[in-house]
Amino acid sequence: xxxxxxxxxxxxxxxxxxxxxxxxxxxxxxxxxxxxxxxxxxxxxxxxxxxxxxxxxxxxxxxxxxxxxxxxxxxxxxxxxxxxxxxxxxxxxxxxxxxxxxxxxxxxxxxxxxxxxxxxxxxxxxxxxxxxxxxxxxxxxxxxxxxxxxxxxxxxxxxxxxxxxxxxxxxxxxxxxxxxxxxxxxxxxxxxxxxxxxxxxxxxxxxxxxxxxxxxxxx
Amino acid sequence: xxxxxxxxxxxxxxxxxxxxxxxxxxxxxxxxxxxxxxxxxxxxxxxxxxxxxxxxxxxxxxxxxxxxxxxxxxxxxxxxxxxxxxxxxxxxxxxxxxxxxxxxxxxxxxxxxxxxxxxxxxxxxxxxxxxxxxxxxxxxxxxxxxxxxxxxxxxxxxxxxxxxxxxxxxxxxxxxxxxxxxxxxxxxxxxxxxxxxxxxxxxxxxxxxxxxxxxxxxxxxxxxxxxxxxxxxxxxxxxxxxxxxxxxxxxxxxxxxxxxxxxxxxxxxxxxxxxxxxxxxxxxxxxxxxxxxxxxxxxxxxxxxxxxxxxxxxxxxxxxxxxxxxxxxxxxxxxxxxxxxxxxxxxxxxxxxxxxxxxxxxxxxxxxxxxxxxxxxxxxxxxxxxxxxxxxxxxxxxxxxxxxxxxxxxxxxxx
Numbered sequence: 001x002x003x004x005x006x007x008x009x010x011x012x013x014x015x016x017x018x019x020x021x022x023x024x025x026x027x028x029x030x031x032x033x034x035x036x037x038x039x040x041x042x043x044x045x046x047x048x049x050x051x052x053x054x055x056x057x058x059x060x061x062x063x064x065x066x067x068x069x070x071x072x073x074x075x076x077x078x079x080x081x082x083x084x085x086x087x088x089x090x091x092x093x094x095x096x097x098x099x100x101x102x103x104x105x106x107x108x109x110x111x112x113x114x115x116x117x118x119x120x121x122x123x124x125x126x127x128x129x130x131x132x133x134x135x136x137x138x139x140x141x142x143x144x145x146x147x148x149x150x151x152x153x154x155x156x157x158x159x160x161x162x163x164x165x166x167x168x169x170x171x172x173x174x175x176x177x178x179x180x181x182x183x184x185x186x187x188x189x190x191x192x193x194x195x196x197x198x199x200x201x202x203x204x205x206x207x208x209x210x211x212x213x214x215x216x217x218x219x
Numbered sequence: 220x221x222x223x224x225x226x227x228x229x230x231x232x233x234x235x236x237x238x239x240x241x242x243x244x245x246x247x248x249x250x251x252x253x254x255x256x257x258x259x260x261x262x263x264x265x266x267x268x269x270x271x272x273x274x275x276x277x278x279x280x281x282x283x284x285x286x287x288x289x290x291x292x293x294x295x296x297x298x299x300x301x302x303x304x305x306x307x308x309x310x311x312x313x314x315x316x317x318x319x320x321x322x323x324x325x326x327x328x329x330x331x332x333x334x335x336x337x338x339x340x341x342x343x344x345x346x347x348x349x350x351x352x353x354x355x356x357x358x359x360x361x362x363x364x365x366x367x368x369x370x371x372x373x374x375x376x377x378x379x380x381x382x383x384x385x386x387x388x389x390x391x392x393x394x395x396x397x398x399x400x401x402x403x404x405x406x407x408x409x410x411x412x413x414x415x416x417x418x419x420x421x422x423x424x425x426x427x428x429x430x431x432x433x434x435x436x437x438x439x440x441x442x443x444x445x446x447x448x449x450x451x452x453x454x455x456x457x458x459x460x461x462x463x464x465x466x467x468x469x470x471x472x473x474x475x476x477x478x479x480x481x482x483x484x485x486x487x488x489x490x491x492x493x494x495x496x497x498x499x500x501x502x503x504x505x506x507x508x509x510x511x512x513x514x515x516x517x518x519x520x521x522x523x524x525x526x527x528x529x530x531x532x533x534x535x536x537x538x539x540x541x542x543x544x545x546x547x548x549x550x551x552x553x554x555x556x557x558x559x560x561x562x563x564x565x566x567x568x569x570x571x572x573x574x575x576x577x578x579x580x581x582x583x584x585x586x587x588x589x590x591x592x593x594x595x596x597x598x599x600x601x602x603x604x605x606x607x608x609x610x611x612x613x614x615x616x617x618x619x620x621x622x623x624x625x626x627x628x629x630x631x632x633x634x
Contacts, residue, residue: 050542071547078545085543088536093230094223106545154544 001026001161001194002047007056009042019043019056020212026161027190031205032198034214040198043214044164047196048081049073061161078107082155084165089151090139096150097121097135103157110158124153127187129179145176152184159189165197169204181207224554227537228561231530238526239562239569242519246570246609247577249512250602254578256505263289263494266410269341271470272487274298274306274315274477275459280488281496287318287459288490289411290328294321297456302483306460311473313465314339317457319423322382322394327368329382329416331423331454337363339463342408352376353403359422359452362399367413369404376401380416382426394426421452462487516609520616523562527555527620538624552621559617563610571598 007019017039024030034040045051047058049065050073058065063076077083082103090099100121104110114120125134128149134142142150148168155163165184169177185207188195197208205211228235267288275283276296285291300317307315316339319331330336337348337355353376356363364374374380378401382394399418407413428451464473470489477487531538538551 048543071549074542074545074547077543081545083543085539089540091537091540093226093537098226102540102544106541106547106550 001061002196003059004047005057005059007043007046007058008054009039009046009051010054017042020214022047022196022212024162024194024196026192026194028194028210029185029188029208030194030196031208031211032196032214033200033202033205033211034198035200038214040200040214041166044166044196044198047162048083048164049077075107079109080161082157082160082163084148084151084155084163084168086167087144087147087171089154090142090147092139094139095135096125096137096139096142099139099150100124100154100157103154103160107158110160113158120157121153124156124187125150128153128183144171145180148172148180149183152180152187156184156187159192161193163188163193163195165195167199168197169199169201174203177201177204220550220554220557223541224557224561227534227554228558231533234526234530235562238519238523239566241522242516242562242609242613243566243569243573245512245515245519246566246606247573248515249509249605250570250574251577251581252505252508252512253602253605254574255581256501258578258582259501260498262409263497264491265343266412267340267490268343268345269339269463270461270490271464271467272462272474272477272489273459274303274462274485274487277478277484277486280486280493283459283486283488284490284493285497286320287461290320290415295458297458298460298483298485299456300454302480302485303457303460305480305482306462306477309473309476311464311466311469313463315460315462316340317420317454317460319420319454319456320458322384322423322426324368324380324382324416325372327365327372327414327416328411329418329423331418331420333420336417336461337405340412340461342410342412346408348408348412349406350403351406353401356402356417356419356422359419359425360397360399361402361419361422363403363405363417364401365405365413365415365417366407368416369401374401374404376403382416382418397422397426420454420457424452424454517612520609520613523559523613524616524619527558527617528623531555531620531623538627548625548627552625555621555624556614556617559613560610563613567606567610 002022002024004019004022006021009017009019011017019039022030022032022043032040032043042051046053049068049070052070053066060076060080065073068076090096091102094102097118101117104114104117121135122132125132130146130149130153134146134150139147139150148171151168152165155165169180172180181204184195197204202211273283273287275287276298278295282292283295286293286295297319303315303317306312314335316332316336318336320328322329322331334355334357341347351366352369353363362380369375379398380401381398384394399422405412462473464470474487474489477485541551542548
């Protein structure tokens, strides 16, 4: 589904990163590990189409990123990618269901896969181990763990092909991390979707099919 | 997008509403100035109609119009009845109504004239004067009232009134030896006519028989009215005369002839020209106020853009989440522009409501002060243009923060 080829990124300060080749198929769970500053977020941004390609290629099914305008990349991201941030995943003035609904707001194809939005939100919230009352709780009163699960629900809504998660567990304690990963892996549809998570925490490797260590590649 | 935008704006309700209020207040200022000016001009221009010229002593034409039509300013000199009679003989004149001003009744001006005043003098768009009660005076002891006078002082047909010498009531200045009976009340006109009391010139002359240089020398009670010679009550002088010509085309020739009248220094004033002279003076002041209001609007717009730019930093999280979920930079830029549109529209709607209220009260104030009541309206084409300009400049200035959002790299936001 996703394939990178000879990906390099040159920072303005002169730093250069050469990324390993990445290939992900549907159903695959990939962990990219490495210390901070090794270019994990940059790699995710490139795959998300949020950062312009400099050297190398990214192919997503039949789409070649280098031939796509930034507008097309935005649409591609809306249709095919769900994104979870490290922290601050939620829009503070929107309700929990509105925040989850943002996942399909900008994509017709993902919208068409969700015939009953409220029902699907309830299902996701439930499968991610959140209480139904969370839907009526103001976003700023949720715990960090709850917030990350709401963000996961958003990324999963409408079944995008690829879920990108940037250190989603870094703010969680080890117990919550375990629960979070269990539930996310449970809710994710391995027949249609793939997941790429970056983390400096190698202890979560057992949840994944394969691990790429950026630091090794660097050295 | 609109629901997202409105929720986002609601989360910043205090600064957003303050900016909206300041924009609204500046628009209220501009529109009120414009409306009051227009209303005043319209009210003044409609105060007299059907009169081609006003003949009076040679002085400032504006002064003459203000005094004879609006009862404002200093009394002008008088002209002699002989002169008036000479003018009356002219073949180009259709009608002539002399008036004498100077006295009052409880603050309302007295206009001494002839009964044909009500036939010839018009107001607004050439509308004739009509009576709500009774009929014009016919006898020298009768009076006719403008609608406001009757209403405010609670007079009706049959009421008895006494006249005060001069425009201010003071001891000893009352013509308390002679009463007038009200014969009729005029319908409301929205002009100074509503605040006037009309008497016969002969009755007015009678009042002043015992007076010399503004002081009462003897009382009317001491003289036998029936022993007066028949022409004793014909006035010697009047303040001015309203003239209607057979053909308006002869107006400039007529006014030139009047100026060349050798027996007395008189002039013929064309009311429309004198009034436009007035507006050329008032207009200057008005332009200054207008300029000032536009500057204030510009400042409010700058404040709005400043607010939007300042909020961008706080909204980084919000914008990043939209972008990560596939919103294009165009969407975010459109959101910023729409925010300025929403602020502008709310300010405009608020301004219309406020200005309408303000003009409503200003109209009654104008009526009290000048006796004119300009027509009341919601919104004019010119105002829509003004709103358009303000909205457009708001949107244009919001292009600055919109461009900032547009050029912001998603990756910068993500990391």
